[in-house]
Amino acid sequence: MLQAIELTKRYEDGQLALDALNLEIKPGEIFFLLGANGAGKTTTINLFLNFIEPTSGKAVIDGIDVMENPLETKNYISYVSENVMLYGNFTARQNLDFFAKLGGKSNLNKEDYYTIMRKVGLQEQAFEKKLKTFSKGMRQKVGLAIAIIKDAPNILLDEPTSGLDPKSAAELMQILKNLRNAGKSILMCTHDILRAKSVADRVGIMKEGRLVMLRDREEFLQDDLEQIYLEYMQETVMMP
Amino acid sequence: MIGLIARKDFLLNLTSARFVIGLAVCLLVIPFTLLTSVDRYKQQVSVYKTASENADKEYRSVRVYSNVKPVVVHRPEALAVFSEGVSRNMGNTVRFQYGEYPLLLSGAAGLSNPLLNAFFSLDFATVIAIVLSLFALVFSYDAFTRERENNTLKMILVNRVNRSAFFIGKFLGILLTLAPMLLFCFLTGMLFLLLSPDIALDGAMWTNLLLLFLSALLYVVVFVLFGFFVSAMSKRSSTSIAVCLLCWIWFLFLVPNMAVWSAKSFVKTEQYDNMRLAMNDVQGPYWKERNEKEQEILKALDKNGISHWDYNGYDDGSLEFSGGPRKTLDYHMHLSNWEIPRLIDYADKKWAVQKEYLDGLVKQERFQQRLALLSPSEIFGQLASSLCYSDPAYYLAWMERVREYRQTFIDYVRERKLYESSAWGTRQDPENFVSDERYREISQAYEEAFQKGQEAIRKFFESLSEWNQDYGPLDVTGFPVFDYQPHTRADAYNFVLARLALLMGIALVLLMLTMLRFRNYQL
Numbered sequence: 001m002l003q004a005i006e007l008t009k010r011y012e013d014g015q016l017a018l019d020a021l022n023l024e025i026k027p028g029e030i031f032f033l034l035g036a037n038g039a040g041k042t043t044t045i046n047l048f049l050n051f052i053e054p055t056s057g058k059a060v061i062d063g064i065d066v067m068e069n070p071l072e073t074k075n076y077i078s079y080v081s082e083n084v085m086l087y088g089n090f091t092a093r094q095n096l097d098f099f100a101k102l103g104g105k106s107n108l109n110k111e112d113y114y115t116i117m118r119k120v121g122l123q124e125q126a127f128e129k130k131l132k133t134f135s136k137g138m139r140q141k142v143g144l145a146i147a148i149i150k151d152a153p154n155i156l157l158d159e160p161t162s163g164l165d166p167k168s169a170a171e172l173m174q175i176l177k178n179l180r181n182a183g184k185s186i187l188m189c190t191h192d193i194l195r196a197k198s199v200a201d202r203v204g205i206m207k208e209g210r211l212v213m214l215r216d217r218e219e220f221l222q223d224d225l226e227q228i229y230l231e232y233m234q235e236t237v238m239m240p
Numbered sequence: 241m242i243g244l245i246a247r248k249d250f251l252l253n254l255t256s257a258r259f260v261i262g263l264a265v266c267l268l269v270i271p272f273t274l275l276t277s278v279d280r281y282k283q284q285v286s287v288y289k290t291a292s293e294n295a296d297k298e299y300r301s302v303r304v305y306s307n308v309k310p311v312v313v314h315r316p317e318a319l320a321v322f323s324e325g326v327s328r329n330m331g332n333t334v335r336f337q338y339g340e341y342p343l344l345l346s347g348a349a350g351l352s353n354p355l356l357n358a359f360f361s362l363d364f365a366t367v368i369a370i371v372l373s374l375f376a377l378v379f380s381y382d383a384f385t386r387e388r389e390n391n392t393l394k395m396i397l398v399n400r401v402n403r404s405a406f407f408i409g410k411f412l413g414i415l416l417t418l419a420p421m422l423l424f425c426f427l428t429g430m431l432f433l434l435l436s437p438d439i440a441l442d443g444a445m446w447t448n449l450l451l452l453f454l455s456a457l458l459y460v461v462v463f464v465l466f467g468f469f470v471s472a473m474s475k476r477s478s479t480s481i482a483v484c485l486l487c488w489i490w491f492l493f494l495v496p497n498m499a500v501w502s503a504k505s506f507v508k509t510e511q512y513d514n515m516r517l518a519m520n521d522v523q524g525p526y527w528k529e530r531n532e533k534e535q536e537i538l539k540a541l542d543k544n545g546i547s548h549w550d551y552n553g554y555d556d557g558s559l560e561f562s563g564g565p566r567k568t569l570d571y572h573m574h575l576s577n578w579e580i581p582r583l584i585d586y587a588d589k590k591w592a593v594q595k596e597y598l599d600g601l602v603k604q605e606r607f608q609q610r611l612a613l614l615s616p617s618e619i620f621g622q623l624a625s626s627l628c629y630s631d632p633a634y635y636l637a638w639m640e641r642v643r644e645y646r647q648t649f650i651d652y653v654r655e656r657k658l659y660e661s662s663a664w665g666t667r668q669d670p671e672n673f674v675s676d677e678r679y680r681e682i683s684q685a686y687e688e689a690f691q692k693g694q695e696a697i698r699k700f701f702e703s704l705s706e707w708n709q710d711y712g713p714l715d716v717t718g719f720p721v722f723d724y725q726p727h728t729r730a731d732a733y734n735f736v737l738a739r740l741a742l743l744m745g746i747a748l749v750l751l752m753l754t755m756l757r758f759r760n761y762q763l
Contacts, residue, residue, distance in 0.1 A: 049398055051763045071400050079398040085390035087248070089255045098248050102241065102399040146395065 001026055002048060002154050002185050006057035009043050009209075017043040019209040020057065025202075027153060030176055030186040032196040035206035036233055041189035043209070045156050048187070049079060061154055075104070078152040082159040084143030088132030092117060092142050095131055096149060103150035113149075120145045121171045137168035144175060155179060157188040161195055173199045193226050205232050241401045242409040249413025253379060262375040262421055270425050273367050274432045277321040282438050284316035284332075291333055301713045303667055304560045305658040306576065308714065309336040310649070312642050312722045314345055317629040318439045319448060322429060323365035323621070325630025329354035334642050336649065339556045339583040340519075341591045342642050343598060345635070353509055355605040355632040356500055357625070364429055365624035368456050369617045370492060372422060373463045379414045380467025381484040382477040384761055389477060394763050407758055411464065418460050426453050448627040451736065455627070458743045459620040465750035466616075472757040495615035503608035509600035519590045526586050530579065537574045541567045547679065549707050557583055559665045563707035565679040572665045580659040584650055605632050616746060623739040626732055637729055645722045652720050667711035 004023040010016050018040045025031040033041050046052045048059045050070040059066040061073040086095045096113045100106075117127055120141040131139060140160060147155055157176075161169040173195055176186060180201070190196065196203050203220050205213040205228070212232060215223065253259050295311035302308050312334045320327045331346040344354060387393035396406060430449070433439050441449070467484055474480040538544065549563020557580050559572060612618035625631035653659065662670050674682065682704065689700035 046763070049394070051394065051397065071402060074398060074400045077398060079395065081391040081394055083391055084395075086392060086395075087252055087390075089252050090248075094251075098244070099395060099399070101244055102396060102401060104400065143395075150399075 001060075001062055002031075002156075002187055003060040004044065004047075004057070005060065007044070007047055007054055007059055008056045009040075009047060009052065010055045016209050018047070018054075021209075021211055023204065023211065025154075025185045025187050027183045027185050028180055029201045030180050030188065030199055032200035032203045033187060033189045033206060034191065034193065034196060034203060034229055035189075036191075039206040040209040041206055042158055044206075045079070045158050045187070045189060048077065048156060050074075076152050076154055078103075078147035078150045078155045080140075080143045080147045080155070080157040080160045082162050083136070084139045086131050086139060086142060086146075089130060091128045091130055092122065092134070092138075092145075093127050095142055096145055099146040100149045103146075103152075105149060105151075108149070116145045116149050117142070120148065120175055136163050137165055140164060140168065140172065144172065148175075148179070153183070154185045155187070157186070157190075159190050159192075160188065161190060161192050169195060193229050197221070197225055205229060207232055241399075241405045242412065245396070245401070245406055245409025246412035246416060249410055250416040253414065253417035258375070258378050259417060262371070262378070263424070265371055265375075266421050266424050269367050269371060270364070270428050271432075273362060273364055274321065274429055277324070277363055278432055278436055278439070281316060281318065281321050282436075285438050288313055288315055288332060295333070300716060302716070303711055303714055305653070305661070305664045305714065306558045307560060308716055308719060309556075309558070310719075310722065311335050312342075312645065314638065317634075318433070318441055319445055319628035320630040321433070321439070321628075322363065322449075322452060323624035323628040323630055324361045324363045325625030325628065326355060326357050326632050326635065327630040328361060329356075330635055334639070336646060337556050337587070338580055338650070339523075339587050339590075341587055341594055342639065342646065343594050344639060352504075352511070353601045353604055355601050355635070356503065356608055357621075357632075364425070365452075365621060365628070368422075368425055369459070369620050369624075372418065372425075372456065372460050373492065373617060374488060375421065376414075376418055376460050376463035377467045377484045377488055379417055380464045381471055381480045383410050383414070383468050384471045384758065385474050385477040385480050388475070388761075388763060397763070403758055403761075404755065407468075407755060411468065414464050415461065418464070419457075422453075422456055422460060426456070451740075452624055452627045455620060455623045455736075455740060455743070458740065458747065459616060462616045462743055462747050462750065465747055465754060469750050469754040469757070472754050472761055475762070491615040491617050496612060496618055496621075499608045499611040499614075499618070502611055503604045507600075507604040507607045509604050510597050512597070515593060515597040518593045522590045522593060523586055526582060529582065533578050534575060537571055537578075540574075541570055543567055543571070546571050547683075549704075553665075557659070561666050562668050563704070564673060565676045566670070566673040567676065569662060569666065569670055569673045573660065573662060576659045576664050580653075602632075602636065613742065616743060619739050619743055619746075623736055623743075626735050626739070631732075631735075633732060633735060634729075637731070638724065641724045642722070645720065645724075648720045652718075663714075667714075668707065668709070672707065 002023070002025040004021045007018055007021040007023075008016075009018040021040070021044060023031075023044075033044065035041050043052070047054050048061065048066060050059075050066050050073070053067065062076045064073050064076070066073050087098070090098065093110065093113045096116065097108075100108055100113070114124075114127055118124070122138060122141045122145070126134065126138060131142065134142070144160070147157075160172060164172065169192070176188070177199055180186060180199075188200075197220070200217065200220075202214065202216045203225065204211050204215075213228065215225075215228075220228075291311075291313045292315075295313055299308070299310055314330070314332045314334075316332070317327070330344070333346045334342040335346070336342075384393065387396070393406075397403070426449075433441060466487070467480075470483045470487070471477075471480050474483065538546070546568045547564055548561045548568055551559070551561040553559035553561075557576065559576070561568070561572065609622060612622070622631065626633065658664055662668075685703075686700055689696040
């Protein structure tokens, strides 16, 4: 479970990136955090990952305060970045092997890696190919495989569909659904409202560091999510 | 975790184009450099052997004490194959003189300051300094920036890996990558040594070679950490590589030239010719005194001049004669007895001028050396030349020992009062020197024989066999012999340790600064 309690981040230049965020993502839930660039989505993820320190408040992962036990919380969290590059001179399996071992999975064999790669929809002939020959979609799948192989109860995704073709994005959403069904808490930051509508259990819209809207699935399916989102965005654009 | 990250970086680097290029450069440049250096060393040894043989032959063929003047030949150092230092600036012989201290090896005076390492020589240590520093930077400039750009840094740190572990793992991975290059360079060097019959290394030299390897390793560490530091200060790899390359040019090429230029500009030295003129000024009164002494001796002997049957002599107390009246022998014995101690005294006076000149050269060299400490490459270069017996301090110590040897030699001559004996200038029995009347008769007989022709001249010389006798070479076995083992100089080890400590200090400062910076490195 992921919890943000009055989570606030003000950068050294005085910019308030996150303003007292309160959020809870339960096991078996996909939460989509929407918002314009600079709204505070990536800051939220960075705070959960302890990449930056909060100014006040706290991020809690499965009941453990990230600030107090940063290394301990890393056992319970996986992450997929926006643009997965990985190591071009390693094959897909070698990349998976390296990150699996970093995640504490040291007893996996080649077949285990192949199974995971099949699961994320990577073509068989790509398993032993160097990653520098991969398309963005294929690399993104390897990134997802890395997140899955760790088998952490919480998964954070930072705009993973950015730059993906519709088919790859759809495959990714299917994988997320499967992970939710396996009981994972999933926080995905994105601009992609269409995907949010298709798989999210709850949706939040962030603006200038604040969570300005929160809807569960039934609510946002009834409302016009695109319209709501655009209204918030227009307000942002119109701001002086 | 550290091992895992180190292994990852090692494997990635091993399969990278930069590693292949780096290894290829080492494969091409190192053997070629060593081949050239070994060839040059063989030529030096050949020149040394010839010079030694000639010097020995000359030394052992002298017939009188005044000509017992050893020539000390400097044996080329085998380790200079690895670092030439200032060895190219130096000559290889020092000739003993009563009237002058030896200053530097012959041939060294041709340069304004032979102690300055002002010329670029592509030896093993220089190649190591250039190639390995470049590749250390090429492997480390993007240590953090590339991982940041590829988002892999976040993907690593999302696991139970703290930043220190990542840093150390990364550092070890790069060091492991560079180790084969470094090892290849040194193993090739050792192979060249072992396969060259002309090169024989003693225990101290092997120790120095090991120290050179450790110094090179430390040098590589400094550049890896420098690359890390620049990477930790940069957001983009393109910025980092630009900064690293600029700094590399600064360290490798600008600092050495700037140090030489500054030393020559700010620390002025006396010109060699001016020093010689000043020495002549000091020597001036000697010639006056000698002239007076000569007249005094002639007056005491009631002579206006002296005659010899055979005579050779020159300024530094050397003379060899045979035949003549007894007063000629007395004249030379009196003059040598006066002359040699005076020459030694005047050498002491002239040494003050020489010392001032030498101190100027040393001061200029030390200034250059200290300024060059701004570059780790120069620190490594100084370390290498010191370990390979080719640095200025080595040559200064060697010359100091030659001067000590000169003193030992003079003491030997003084204690035995050799310049008071007739054998100083002639091997002829003093009894065979004749009275003035008899000498006039002999001269007259020679004139007559000369008028009569060849047969008469032959008979005349037969009658004077004691004057023309070949006494053969003098036995010089008891004279002090120059021997010097420069390989156990305490000052050299102190110098090396100080440079190693400096490199270590730079590495530690870079390590701390980089770790501090990387703790807050923006992902």
